[in-house]
Amino acid sequence: MSKFVPMLFLMGLFFFMWLLLYAHQRKEKQKRALPLREDFLATHGKAEPSCHACGKTELKDEGLGSGQDARRIVSCTACNTLLYRYERAAEAEAN
Ligand SMILES: [Zn+2]
The missing domain is CATH 1.20.5 (Single alpha-helices involved in coiled-coils or other helix-helix interfaces)
Known part of the structure; x- marks a missing residue:
């Protein structure tokens, strides 16, 4: 045994x-x-992004692969719902 x-x-x-x-x-x-930012705003009929689950506007922005990834994933700080993604411009990344 x-x-x-x-x-x-x-x-x-x-x-x-x-x-x-x-x-x-x-x-x-x-x-x-995840949908792109424009599609997310269009789908939910919003001018400014906010969480569709809890309505909070405090969102966090993370890189997809690493912290410095140009592909950004945005989620809600309150309930962690994944909201949308976007590509950060290359010149913004250099700063
Ligand atoms: Zn939320």
């Missing part, structure tokens, strides 16, 4: 890692499928 404990542990660990990876990839896919 005790022979199987390390194996069970490894299997559990493997499963846990797989689950983490799966959750991460799902989130990445959702980010890539």
